[in-house]
Amino acid sequence: MDMDKFFRKYVWDDQRTPYFVPVARLTRRQAEYETLFYAVITGVLFAMVAVAALSNQLPHGDARGVSIYAFTQVCAALLLGAAVNFWPALYCASAPFAALLYFAFFGFHSSLGAGDKTLLVAAMVLWVWYCRRLLAIARAYPSLAESSGQR
Numbered sequence: 001m002d003m004d005k006f007f008r009k010y011v012w013d014d015q016r017t018p019y020f021v022p023v024a025r026l027t028r029r030q031a032e033y034e035t036l037f038y039a040v041i042t043g044v045l046f047a048m049v050a051v052a053a054l055s056n057q058l059p060h061g062d063a064r065g066v067s068i069y070a071f072t073q074v075c076a077a078l079l080l081g082a083a084v085n086f087w088p089a090l091y092c093a094s095a096p097f098a099a100l101l102y103f104a105f106f107g108f109h110s111s112l113g114a115g116d117k118t119l120l121v122a123a124m125v126l127w128v129w130y131c132r133r134l135l136a137i138a139r140a141y142p143s144l145a146e147s148s149g150q151r
Contacts, residue, residue: 023136029147039081046073089138093131
């Protein structure tokens with residue numbers, strides 16, 4: 001079994017996982033794969049948040065606003081996945097800022113320790129950093145070259 005072929009085929013593929021390719025060198029197909037992956041991950045995450053926020057068991061009480069925001073994030077993720085466009089990408093990029101605001105206003109769950117809280121904030125900061133790339137891809141998408149090889 002050749003691990004290099006396995007790794008390239010299922011984990012790292014220049015076409016389907018172009019995360020270290022500069023935005024200026026991306027093809028449209030690579031941009032579509034990257035934004036589709038982002039849209040699926042965030043869409044599923046916020047669908048779960050939308051449902052969970054409807055529960056009365058959350059520490060902050062009534063969270064209909066959180067549920068509505070999460071649902072609109074799912075809608076924006078669907079739009080982003082269907083057509084790479086700057087406006088849905090911009091709305092999707094607001095998600096980590098909204099999470100940080102949520103933590104600032106409502107705090108963290110009481111069962112989380114200092115390490116868990118630090119990890120959550122660090123994850124949000126990394127997400128903000130990645131959203132810069134997402135916005136750059138959406139902005140550059142109309143001018144990106146078509147893919148030379150079809151898969």
